[in-house]
Amino acid sequence: MDGERTHARTLILSGAAAAALCALVAAVLVFERPRYFLEMLYERPRIEQALHTYFAAEMKGDLDTVYGCLAPSSIYRQNHTYEDFIADMSSNPSKIVRYTIVDIYGLRPNHDPQSYPGVERFAQVEVDVTLEYRDTNTTAECNFCFTFLREGGRWFKG
Numbered sequence: 001m002d003g004e005r006t007h008a009r010t011l012i013l014s015g016a017a018a019a020a021l022c023a024l025v026a027a028v029l030v031f032e033r034p035r036y037f038l039e040m041l042y043e044r045p046r047i048e049q050a051l052h053t054y055f056a057a058e059m060k061g062d063l064d065t066v067y068g069c070l071a072p073s074s075i076y077r078q079n080h081t082y083e084d085f086i087a088d089m090s091s092n093p094s095k096i097v098r099y100t101i102v103d104i105y106g107l108r109p110n111h112d113p114q115s116y117p118g119v120e121r122f123a124q125v126e127v128d129v130t131l132e133y134r135d136t137n138t139t140a141e142c143n144f145c146f147t148f149l150r151e152g153g154r155w156f157k158g
Helices: 002-030 032-060 063-069 075-079 082-090
Strands: 094-109 119-133 138-151 154-157
Touching: 032 063, 032 094, 032 119, 032 138, 032 154, 063 082
Parallel strands: none
Antiparallel strands: 094 119, 119 138, 138 154
16 A cells, blocks of 8 residues: 555656656747746856957957957958958057956847848847056046857857
8 A cells, every 4th residue: 555655656746847847848948038048057158258368368469369259240350351450459549457247148049140140149248347548548447248249159259
């Protein structure tokens, strides 16, 4: 008798666990919010790495790496050559001396592949930046929101 009760209890608990798992999977597949939350858990470290690579290169003055961190599909890269970029950077009186990631949010798929054919995903990155102006020898704290794009499985600054 006890064996039958234990077996029945095990079947009921297994069925409840299976139903809960099915409901969770259905929620992730059907509703965008849980799906994007799980995707952000996966993508966040990759976005952070792209951001750190970009800002480290900016702070070192490594213009080759900075240019390589810009999304190939970005309007800037579409309209400016590497030589244009070097000229723009050499005439820029500001230099990034410090940055802090405030938040990464807004991960979303590309809903407009006609306008952005190579872009797989977009994300917003909010950053507090300390700029040093070489021409006036002053500093300023600024808050920026950058769009990062995933193209070919890699994240770039938009």
